[in-house]
Amino acid sequence: MDNFIFANPTKIVFGKDMELEVGKLIKEYGGTNVLIHYGGGSAVKSGLIDRVKESLDLNFIKHIELGGVKPNPRASLVYEGIKLCKENKIDFILAVGGGSTIDSAKAIGMGVCYDGDFWDIYSGHYEPVKTLKVATVLTIAAAGSESSGSSVITNEEFGLKRGFTSDLIRPVFSILNPQLTTTLPLYQTACGATDIIAHVFERYFTNTKEVETSDRLCEAVILAMINNMPKVMKDPTNYEYRANLMWAGTIAHNDLIGMGRSQDWNSHGLEHELSALYDVAHGAGLAVVMPHWMKYTIDHDPIRFQQMATRIFGVKKTSDPKADGLKGIKKFQEFLVSIGMPLTFKEIGAKKKDIPYMVKTLGVSGKVRDGFMKLNEQDCTNIYTLCLKK
């Protein structure tokens, strides 16, 4: 096991009607003047934003709003949010929505406390030391941003999607009410589920030896996901199945299960180019990329793929680790299809001719991407090319 430091102080407030506590919680954390940040119409139409505002009013907390966050959240809205916060002397940001809204809120929080251009942070030119406090009311099980230190923003001007990670930007609290997710369309639910599973696999594919404790935890979260998703598909309004997904989504990305081991994250990197270029849902892009990344890297450590296949996908262990591993990847793809996910470029509108451009913007020219298996420019090209077929 590798040395590590782990601390995740985000308070998780989980359960029915818990969003009604939001005003009280913000008060506890010292917020007095809040930006409520959200996405499209559903948070407004469902009455959630009104319930949140009522809770703030009851606790005499001032608030303004900024809606309009889109999937693959845009830098332009972050700039708008920073300006709004500075003008209104905002001291606390409440994200009401999913990963995109939370990521956007985190970017605004850092941007308000930095005199330069917030994109400096995402392009690796500035390490922030301060942020406004961010809290969340989560409306979809997916990104894990509700307790992670990560944020991914798309700069539409440059056609780039870039992430930033620091303990500094973990939300101070997150309210997880599975009731809010029971009306989500199944396609969005499945995209979220795929993202959750991918967060675990990015940690599972490691070069660190003898990490059974965290291996088992990773397998536990994926088992819970692949057993619960068919139940959600059949009975989407069932609270309990949604609750299991929602809690798994947080655990998948609160960092605990990946401690003390090298991780991968190349499927996420390869996917970011897809969603930046085609504005495809992140989970759908991952469903295309990750199994092909697996097929491409299996020779790097067939025994790890065999472990995945036998412990997670019920493949019977044989003396041929690679054959077992490939069976596991096939079963993973079958699972993805069963929840309505795409497996190929064609299904998401991605084009073979764009592969050189995506590889270029990945920035691997003359370098390698670190991870489970180091990837050079040609490797990335090969993985994208595999995505042309199932």
Add this chain to the structure above:
Amino acid sequence: MDNFIFANPTKIVFGKDMELEVGKLIKEYGGTNVLIHYGGGSAVKSGLIDRVKESLDLNFIKHIELGGVKPNPRASLVYEGIKLCKENKIDFILAVGGGSTIDSAKAIGMGVCYDGDFWDIYSGHYEPVKTLKVATVLTIAAAGSESSGSSVITNEEFGLKRGFTSDLIRPVFSILNPQLTTTLPLYQTACGATDIIAHVFERYFTNTKEVETSDRLCEAVILAMINNMPKVMKDPTNYEYRANLMWAGTIAHNDLIGMGRSQDWNSHGLEHELSALYDVAHGAGLAVVMPHWMKYTIDHDPIRFQQMATRIFGVKKTSDPKADGLKGIKKFQEFLVSIGMPLTFKEIGAKKKDIPYMVKTLGVSGKVRDGFMKLNEQDCTNIYTLCLKK
């Protein structure tokens, strides 16, 4: 899933030589005048206490010492520690040792900030609102006290062992260096492992339905324990196996894996009477009590026991949940024997004639103990009686 609130801010600093960081860390957390609290001679003889003091000196942090914590830590030493802290204006307590030392440090920390008798807290007559900050350098994988909000103290005057739980007393940071555990005798290692497994089972046996995510996490930790313990028995100085145990021990009791579900804790309650009366190691007492508690309660929910048996102990699923469950309990007992744990009263020097006294001090007369299956006085008597045989 039940509603819940989860927050565990304890910073885990895990890995080789990490105890050398202790002075720097205490400084970060504002400690200036530290009580170093520890147990018997091994922490001194091994040079660990000297290394810790050197790290404090390097960071210009004042310190005094209080050693002598025994397993099943005593109220008398807590009183001494409180007096010492008050006299020396101590503002931070560093526990160097295992669960007993950490539990004692937590009791001292609360006692210093309370004008009354600290035992009021453990006897349920006072809810503390303040404590000195406590941090730990852990030397055994066992109690999980390094990131839990629990502390158990034995009041030798009254012959009582009582616990207290509150988020208030989670350590601010804990240093986990598996190297420090490689010289532990196998019996102590096995007692610790049994305690870890018991912490998970106390959460696993629940009446909450549809909790697959946390079920799977519980199973993951126990699988890691029962697969790693034989490796540790064969190769006790292997860093990696010890690291897996140590990390599993923290996760077993940092509260995450038990969220949103009813829990049991009656095996711990029944065991506390054994260790209070016979001063037996807590883990050894649990090895005696827990499998018999399982046999006694299996009819309450045979399907849950079947799940344990098939997912954790490799029992083949049949149409008879109880039979499968009993096979699982047998395999659990076989595992305990394989790591040198006792299964009966006789092996730990406990006596049939003391059962009425233990049941009396459990305080169930005219009441029931809550948990997976509610236990009245007769149930407790029956479980203790089962412990007379394997």
